[in-house]
Amino acid sequence: QSALTQPPSASGSPGQSVTISCTGTSSDVGGYNYVSWYQQHPGKAPKLMIYDVSKRPSGVPDRFSGSKSGNTASLTVSGLQAEDEADYYCSSYAGSNKFVFGSGTKVTVL
Amino acid sequence: EVQLVESGGGLVQPGGSLRLSCAASGFTFSSYWMYWVRQAPGKGLVWVSRINTDGTSTTYADSVKGRFTISRDNAKNTLYLQMNSLTAEDTALYYCARDFRYSAYHWGQGTLVTVSS
Numbered sequence: 001q002s003a004l005t006q007p008p009s010a011s012g013s014p015g016q017s018v019t020i021s022c023t024g025t026s027s028d029v030g031g032y033n034y035v036s037w038y039q040q041h042p043g044k045a046p047k048l049m050i051y052d053v054s055k056r057p058s059g060v061p062d063r064f065s066g067s068k069s070g071n072t073a074s075l076t077v078s079g080l081q082a083e084d085e086a087d088y089y090c091s092s093y094a095g096s097n098k099f100v101f102g103s104g105t106k107v108t109v110l
Numbered sequence: 111e112v113q114l115v116e117s118g119g120g121l122v123q124p125g126g127s128l129r130l131s132c133a134a135s136g137f138t139f140s141s142y143w144m145y146w147v148r149q150a151p152g153k154g155l156v157w158v159s160r161i162n163t164d165g166t167s168t169t170y171a172d173s174v175k176g177r178f179t180i181s182r183d184n185a186k187n188t189l190y191l192q193m194n195s196l197t198a199e200d201t202a203l204y205y206c207a208r209d210f211r212y213s214a215y216h217w218g219q220g221t222l223v224t225v226s227s
Contacts, residue, residue, distance in 0.1 A: 036213035
């Protein structure tokens with residue numbers, strides 16, 4: 001159960017877009033459409049931002065979008081705002097009722 | 111409003127045991143899978159364990175299999191994590207979370223477990 005691979009950091013200016021990748025294998029990301037993304041501010045619990053690859057829970061701004069191609073999933077944050085500065089983690093179902101998280105990406109709003 | 115409140119964390123010596131609890135409210139607890147997820151200080155999220163709605167099916171990360179046991183009491187709306195043979199590598203903030211389509215939709219605030227002599 002190796003962690004999914006994410007870039008350690010990403011950044012953008014207010015109003016710009018930033019895309020975070022999440023690379024796994026055919027046994028997790030590539031094998032199921034159960035990729036989710038979480039936002040975590042310092043000292044806070046994670047918050048679900050995307051589930052089922054591209055669906056947004058109620059209350060999550062449509063500036064957040066998800067996609068997947070092969071073994072790589074992506075989260076795009078459009079129209080960056082100061083409050084989007086946080087750590088972001090992907091997660092995937094990995095079969096046999098097991099799950100795996102990504103290594104995490106720190107997003108900085110310049 | 112969905113609430114998940116973890117408790118039971120603390121300082122324990124290597125080789126020791128601890129039982130974490132997660133009290134759930136605001137939803138029909140018995141209808142949802144539940145998870146434990148941990149986060150070592152300054153590190154990323156790690157999935158630990160999952161349990162189905164009636165407690166008859168459980169799964170674990172390889173790193174805790176054979177040492178940790180997840181369980182639930184649907185009458186008490188409470189999730190548990192029994193942790194045995196603890197090592198320093200188990201030091202982390204432990205979150206319980208409620209499932210929604212193979213994602214962790216609602217999270218508690220976590221309970222800190224520190225394994226140290």
